[in-house]
Amino acid sequence: MNKEKSREIFARYNPVSDKIRCPYGKSPLRDELDLFARAAVNLYGAINREEFVRLFNENSTYHTDADEMYVLLLPLILREENYGFYKEYLVHSWAFEDCDRTDDLIESQEGKPRYIPSLEEFLNYADDFYEDETNWHALLDFMFNHFDPEKGIYLAFYEIKKYLLRDEGISQLGPILEKYDFVFDSENQAQEFFKIAIEAMNGRRLWNHNGHSPAEIHELMDRKHMEKRVNNVIPFPVTHLEKIGRNDPCPCGSGKKYKKCCGRHDLQMTAQLEPEEAQLFYETWYGLMAFVNERARVIKKKIMVTYPNEVSDALIVKVRDALWDHPEYIDEYIETAELPKEKKDMLSLWRDKHVKGSFLIVEYQENYAVLLGSDEEGNDRLYGVKGISNSVSNAMRTRLPAIVETVLLPFKGKIVYDSYMGSYPVGLMEGALDHLGRIYEKAKESPVIVSFE
16 A cells, blocks of 8 residues: 555544644543553554443543543544554554555454453553563573573574564574574473474464464463363363364374374274263362362362363363372372272372373374373383373364473373363474474384373
């Protein structure tokens, strides 16, 4: 869109003819509205006027309405052009450079929840140069802790950050590291670096996600559409997964049709527990979660031994984390709860044989997902992991390989996971994938571990 057309659209929605002097006594309200407006457009790019007014009224000592907001802000818009009105929205000045792109942004936000930070954090965005640096700081800290500071860590960091912000995956991080002669001491160190880099890339607050990061919106939207999070707690039974057509490309990224790849295993239902086994698992798991929550007082809501559980996954995950910080809670539960021997034996195995850590999902086979991880001695091993009420492949629906955080558990002679699987997609970096491939081939020299019992 040329500059003349942009000015025409700006003038249409921000007409000089509507401009009036600030009414007497309204200057403080106008100034605070301006502060909120600058923060909102920097964080969201576009926000409905009525929604903006609600946000303002809920967080300010002043109260206003959409008409008054228009009257008070229009003179500032015409003078400074930091933002403006567009249709029924308040938008960043960027929006007038290409209104088709602005319409696409607004459309992309539809149906997505809005990120609402604390008031202090929200107002930080009134500064045009402010950004949440938490994940970037983690990446920089890693580089300082593991690389020679005399080799230009800051320069390398900003080059890596600039590249990641271009949304092209992590394929060029290897060459950048080589440019600065940064070498990893171990495989675990390399995996940790790429995981932190991916977290930084997925932790950015984006306009098209209403201020949420890609990681946050993935979690929130999966919960909205499926009532339970994909890559997290999988309910019993799973009935809300979006259907994949038999002739659609397989989500694992193999390039094959779904029916020729993971669909074969999903239809056979051999890579997951039997329904009665899944029921037993969730009865035992939610009973344990209820006890841990009463013992540690992690969340206020009471967890019932039902499935799907009425308590949200996000809250149950907090209880789950408390359990693995203190596995001795399992002993207390066994001692105090009236449980059948089968469940007590199962819980004892969970206490003694669980394997917690980061794993790489490398492939899906007929009877399990193959996860690459370390054993107690630090050796790379392959684990055959069954899904609970759904196969791992159908639950994850992510391109392989994928890094996941989970806890592996023994269950009736099989290996399952503890209902939570947080994923971090691995970018298509040839060097990294070749490296992982070599680790995988070496691990295949030993049998796949399919049981901890």
